[in-house]
Amino acid sequence: MNIDNTLHSKPAVGTGLVAGLDTARSAQLFEAACKLIPGGVNSTARATWSGWSPYPLFVKSGQGSRVTDVDGNEYIDYLLGLGPMIFGHRPPRVTQAVVDFIQNRGTVFALPTEDEARLAQKVIDAVPSIDQVRLCNTGTEAVLYATRLARAFTRRHKIIRFEGMYHGFSDGVYWSKHPAIDKAGPDAHPIAVAQGPGMPRGVEDNLIILPWNDPQALAETIAREGDSIAAVLTEPVMCNTGCILPQPGYLEAMREITSKHGIVLIFDEVITGFRLGLGGAQARLGIKPDLSVFAKGIGGGFPVAAMGGRADIMALVANGTVSMAGTYSANGIAIAAANAALDELATPGLHAQLDAVSDELRAGLGKVLADAGLPAYVVGIGPLMQVWFARKPIHNYRDAERHADQEIFRRWWQGMLARGVLFHPGAYENLFVSTAHTRADIAATLDAARAVAAELARSV
CATH class of the missing domain: 3.40.640.10 (Type I PLP-dependent aspartate aminotransferase-like (Major domain))
Incomplete structure (x- = not known):
C-alpha cells in the first residue's frame, strides 16, 4: 500500500468496504469526519493505511461478544477494542x-x-x-x-x-x-x-x-x-x-x-x-x-x-x-x-473457561484451513491468536515480512466480515476472545470460516 497516496486520497463513498455488506452510512460518516479529523480517525490502527480501506466501520454499540455498526450490521467481535474488552462490551x-x-x-x-x-x-x-x-x-x-x-x-x-x-x-x-x-x-x-x-x-x-x-x-x-x-x-x-x-x-x-x-x-x-x-x-x-x-x-x-x-x-x-x-x-x-x-x-475457573472457548476456536480454525488445503495455520496461546497465510514457520518479524501472504489475509478478512465476523484487517494484529464469547459464537465463526476457506481454496 502506498502510504503517501492513501494519506491524500478521498474516501471512496461509492465503494463498499466489503462486497455484499451495506456500509454506506459508515462511508458517509467517514467522509464528514475527514473534514474535521486528520485521516478521519483518532488512532493509526483505525486508519485507511492500516487496512480499513476505503473507510473504517463506524460503530453504533457493543454488547457482550457483539458489536453493531451504524448501518445495522451485527458482528461477532474478535477485535475487542484491540484487546481491552476482556469481558466483552459493557460488562x-x-x-x-x-x-x-x-x-x-x-x-x-x-x-x-x-x-x-x-x-x-x-x-x-x-x-x-x-x-x-x-x-x-x-x-x-x-x-x-x-x-x-x-x-x-x-x-x-x-x-x-x-x-x-x-x-x-x-x-x-x-x-x-x-x-x-x-x-x-x-x-x-x-x-x-x-x-x-x-x-x-x-x-x-x-x-x-x-x-x-x-x-x-x-x-x-x-x-x-x-x-x-x-x-x-x-x-x-x-x-x-x-x-x-x-x-x-x-x-x-x-x-x-x-x-x-x-x-x-x-x-x-x-x-x-x-x-x-x-x-x-x-x-x-x-x-x-x-x-x-x-x-x-x-x-x-x-x-x-x-x-x-x-x-x-x-x-x-x-x-x-x-x-x-x-x-x-x-x-x-x-x-x-x-x-x-x-x-x-479472580473468579475461580474464569481463565480455564476462557482458554477452553479460545482453544475451540483456534483448533477449529486450524482444521478448517487444513481441510481446505490452504497454506495457512493458526498460532496462539489462550485467548490470543492469529491466522498466518504462509508456507513456512514464522518466528520473528522478518519471517513474517518474507513469508506471510498479506493479500490472502485481506481476502480472508473481507469474507469473514461479510459473514458477520469482525477482526482487524491487518495480519499483524490479533484475534482476541472474551469471557462473553460463547460456544455458539465459536460455532457460527467456524461456519463462516468454512465458507470463506472454500472460496479462497478455489482461487489460491
Missing part, C-alpha cells in the same frame, strides 16, 4: 462500579484514595514479579517510565528492543516496529529505523535492535555491550506482528543472561497481562522479569495502565529520584474499573 460488574464511583464520589481529586492501595494489593497478589506498583494512564506512558527507571537504576543508557514489537509511541522506543527490511540492516544485526519522521536525532544511539527468538544474537550483544545496557524490553509473546510465540528456552535464556549482567528485564504485558491468566504471561510461562507493564486487560475496557516490579528498583520512585507524575493517574474511573475487573478476573 455489568465493571460498568456499574464506574457508574457508582462517579455518581457517589467523583472522578479526579489530585489526592489519593484508599481504593488505590486495594488495587495495588490485587496486582501484587496476582503477578509473581511485582513487589510494588504505580498506576499510569496508557501503556505508552508505562513503558516510558519503565525504561527511564531501568536507566536510573543501572546508570546505563542503552535499551535492547526487538524488531516487530510495539511498545507505544514515545520517542525513546518508537523504532523498528515494522521497518522496511532493505533499510533495516542485516538479519543478525538490525539497525534502528524510526517508525516515522519527527524523531529527535540521536535517540537511536540509545537503542540496540535485535531479531526476536534468537538467543545467540542476544547473548553475543550482551557479552559485547553489557556494561552499557540498562534493560531488555520485550513482550513475552510477540503480539504486534501477529502472534509469534517464544521458542522453547528463549525467555529462560533471556532471563539468565540479563540477570548475570545486571540488566533489567522489562516485560511489556500490555496485551498479555491478565489475559493469559491472572498472573499474565509471566506466570503462565514461568518467567520472572524485573519490571512489568500492564494496560489493556487490567481495566475491563476503561483506560488504565500500571508499571511495577522489584522493590529495590521501585525504591527510586518511592524516594523521588525518578518522578512518575500524571494528573489523571489513579483517577476514580480507572481505579473503580480496575478494582472491579481484577475481582472479576
Whole structure:
C-alpha cells in the first residue's frame, strides 16, 4: 500500500468496504469526519493505511461478544477494542462500579484514595514479579517510565528492543516496529529505523535492535555491550506482528543472561497481562522479569495502565529520584474499573473457561484451513491468536515480512466480515476472545470460516 497516496486520497463513498455488506452510512460518516479529523480517525490502527480501506466501520454499540455498526450490521467481535474488552462490551460488574464511583464520589481529586492501595494489593497478589506498583494512564506512558527507571537504576543508557514489537509511541522506543527490511540492516544485526519522521536525532544511539527468538544474537550483544545496557524490553509473546510465540528456552535464556549482567528485564504485558491468566504471561510461562507493564486487560475496557516490579528498583520512585507524575493517574474511573475487573478476573475457573472457548476456536480454525488445503495455520496461546497465510514457520518479524501472504489475509478478512465476523484487517494484529464469547459464537465463526476457506481454496 502506498502510504503517501492513501494519506491524500478521498474516501471512496461509492465503494463498499466489503462486497455484499451495506456500509454506506459508515462511508458517509467517514467522509464528514475527514473534514474535521486528520485521516478521519483518532488512532493509526483505525486508519485507511492500516487496512480499513476505503473507510473504517463506524460503530453504533457493543454488547457482550457483539458489536453493531451504524448501518445495522451485527458482528461477532474478535477485535475487542484491540484487546481491552476482556469481558466483552459493557460488562455489568465493571460498568456499574464506574457508574457508582462517579455518581457517589467523583472522578479526579489530585489526592489519593484508599481504593488505590486495594488495587495495588490485587496486582501484587496476582503477578509473581511485582513487589510494588504505580498506576499510569496508557501503556505508552508505562513503558516510558519503565525504561527511564531501568536507566536510573543501572546508570546505563542503552535499551535492547526487538524488531516487530510495539511498545507505544514515545520517542525513546518508537523504532523498528515494522521497518522496511532493505533499510533495516542485516538479519543478525538490525539497525534502528524510526517508525516515522519527527524523531529527535540521536535517540537511536540509545537503542540496540535485535531479531526476536534468537538467543545467540542476544547473548553475543550482551557479552559485547553489557556494561552499557540498562534493560531488555520485550513482550513475552510477540503480539504486534501477529502472534509469534517464544521458542522453547528463549525467555529462560533471556532471563539468565540479563540477570548475570545486571540488566533489567522489562516485560511489556500490555496485551498479555491478565489475559493469559491472572498472573499474565509471566506466570503462565514461568518467567520472572524485573519490571512489568500492564494496560489493556487490567481495566475491563476503561483506560488504565500500571508499571511495577522489584522493590529495590521501585525504591527510586518511592524516594523521588525518578518522578512518575500524571494528573489523571489513579483517577476514580480507572481505579473503580480496575478494582472491579481484577475481582472479576479472580473468579475461580474464569481463565480455564476462557482458554477452553479460545482453544475451540483456534483448533477449529486450524482444521478448517487444513481441510481446505490452504497454506495457512493458526498460532496462539489462550485467548490470543492469529491466522498466518504462509508456507513456512514464522518466528520473528522478518519471517513474517518474507513469508506471510498479506493479500490472502485481506481476502480472508473481507469474507469473514461479510459473514458477520469482525477482526482487524491487518495480519499483524490479533484475534482476541472474551469471557462473553460463547460456544455458539465459536460455532457460527467456524461456519463462516468454512465458507470463506472454500472460496479462497478455489482461487489460491
